[in-house]
Amino acid sequence: MRAALYRQTGPSSVLSVEELPTPEPGPGQVRVRVACSGVNPTDWKTRSGATGRDPEGFQVPHQDGAGVVDALGEGVSGLSVGQRVWLYLAAAGNRWGTAAELSVVPAERAVPLPASASFELGACLGVPAVTAAHCLSCAGGGPGALEGTSVLVAGGAGAVGHYAIELAKHAGARVVATVSSEQKAALARAAGADLVVNYRQPGAAEAVRQFAGRVERVVEVAVGANLDLDLAVCGPGSVVVVYASEAADPALPTRRLMTANLTLHYVLLYGVPAPELAEAVAWVSRALADGALSALPLHRYPLAEVAAAQDAVQQGAIGKVLVLP
Numbered sequence: 001m002r003a004a005l006y007r008q009t010g011p012s013s014v015l016s017v018e019e020l021p022t023p024e025p026g027p028g029q030v031r032v033r034v035a036c037s038g039v040n041p042t043d044w045k046t047r048s049g050a051t052g053r054d055p056e057g058f059q060v061p062h063q064d065g066a067g068v069v070d071a072l073g074e075g076v077s078g079l080s081v082g083q084r085v086w087l088y089l090a091a092a093g094n095r096w097g098t099a100a101e102l103s104v105v106p107a108e109r110a111v112p113l114p115a116s117a118s119f120e121l122g123a124c125l126g127v128p129a130v131t132a133a134h135c136l137s138c139a140g141g142g143p144g145a146l147e148g149t150s151v152l153v154a155g156g157a158g159a160v161g162h163y164a165i166e167l168a169k170h171a172g173a174r175v176v177a178t179v180s181s182e183q184k185a186a187l188a189r190a191a192g193a194d195l196v197v198n199y200r201q202p203g204a205a206e207a208v209r210q211f212a213g214r215v216e217r218v219v220e221v222a223v224g225a226n227l228d229l230d231l232a233v234c235g236p237g238s239v240v241v242v243y244a245s246e247a248a249d250p251a252l253p254t255r256r257l258m259t260a261n262l263t264l265h266y267v268l269l270y271g272v273p274a275p276e277l278a279e280a281v282a283w284v285s286r287a288l289a290d291g292a293l294s295a296l297p298l299h300r301y302p303l304a305e306v307a308a309a310q311d312a313v314q315q316g317a318i319g320k321v322l323v324l325p
């Protein structure tokens with residue numbers, strides 16, 4: 001099978017596309033014929049060495065994808081050969097990521113993809129949608145706890161932000177999203193945000209407060225840049241869930257945080273306990289079945305151009321980058 005791979009971390013030029021022997025699924029694993037591979041920031045960060053080490057032997061990159069189950073390992077139940085699935089965390093602790101014709105993953109990381117959802121949509125979900133679902137529900141009470149609350153999604157046109165908006169709306173919340181441009185505002189509105197605010201313009205916090213009053217939950221992509229804004233729109237009991245700090249780390253204003261009785265909750269998908277991960281995946285699946293999830297504008301690359309695809313993500317492509325094996 002043809003696969004993208006790297007043998008050492010470094011710039012995107014460490015990626016090559018090669019012919020590899022067909023991987024066999026071990027006990028509890030499935031082999032999936034990949035139709036689309038979704039590219040996330042974590043993929044280039046791991047490949048670059050910023051967050052990953054040199055692989056043992058080689059690593060086929062990319063956590064997310066969608067395709068058709070091609071073979072079942074011993075003891076796998078609940079999936080069948082020929083079934084359409086979406087994949088998440090395919091390359092976490094596993095060499096057979098999705099940037100290949102075939103991927104082999106633990107069976108629980110292959111999730112049934114309804115006929116109503118395209119492979120391209122399926123390949124967008126993984127890391128972004130599961131992260132968004134967990135960020136929205138990790139404070140407890142599941143999605144039901146969000147009904148009638150106000151949720152602020154920072155960076156509402158990003159991949160995680162997009163699904164945070166759609167899932168919060170699916171749960172019955174009022175959603176405010178921040179963006180930095182009119183192009184991104186249009187994307188956040190299309191995802192269902194009730195109010196979209198340009199965080200670079202003065203009066204952003206006031207606009208959020210006027211619309212939502214107190215925000216119960218923030219899904220935060222840039223806590224270093226936004227903690228002031230978050231504090232200005234949160235109140236007692238609010239939870240700011242941080243999954244990234246695109247800017248520098250914040251200096252923590254202890255007095256203001258105490259006064260607000262605010263919870264800062266940090267999330268890293270790779271470390272989320274399995275039962276909570278399963279709950280997030282289940283919510284994404286329900287929302288998908290309900291037709292509540294969509295794809296951002298897509299940028300498609302052939303497998304031979306996997307390096308360009310990862311570079312596009314690193315350079316902040318607006319929308320979602322896919323690799324088609």
Ligand SMILES: NC(=O)c1ccc[n+]([C@@H]2O[C@H](COP(=O)([O-])OP(=O)(O)OC[C@H]3O[C@@H](n4cnc5c(N)ncnc54)[C@H](OP(=O)(O)O)[C@@H]3O)[C@@H](O)[C@H]2O)c1
Nearest residue numbers: 041131155157158159160180222225243244246267268269
């Ligand atoms: N902790 C985890 O488990 C986890 C999971 C998934 C992703 N991540 C990380 O989260 C980050 C985003 O991932 P992604 O896939 O959503 O990337 P993405 O699609 O590139 O989106 C990133 C978004 O962040 C926005 N942004 C940057 N600075 C901002 C600020 N000061 N205020 C509001 N928005 C801001 C950008 O919008 P503007 O250009 O408009 O600012 C952009 O839309 C990456 O660093 C990724 O590695 C972490």
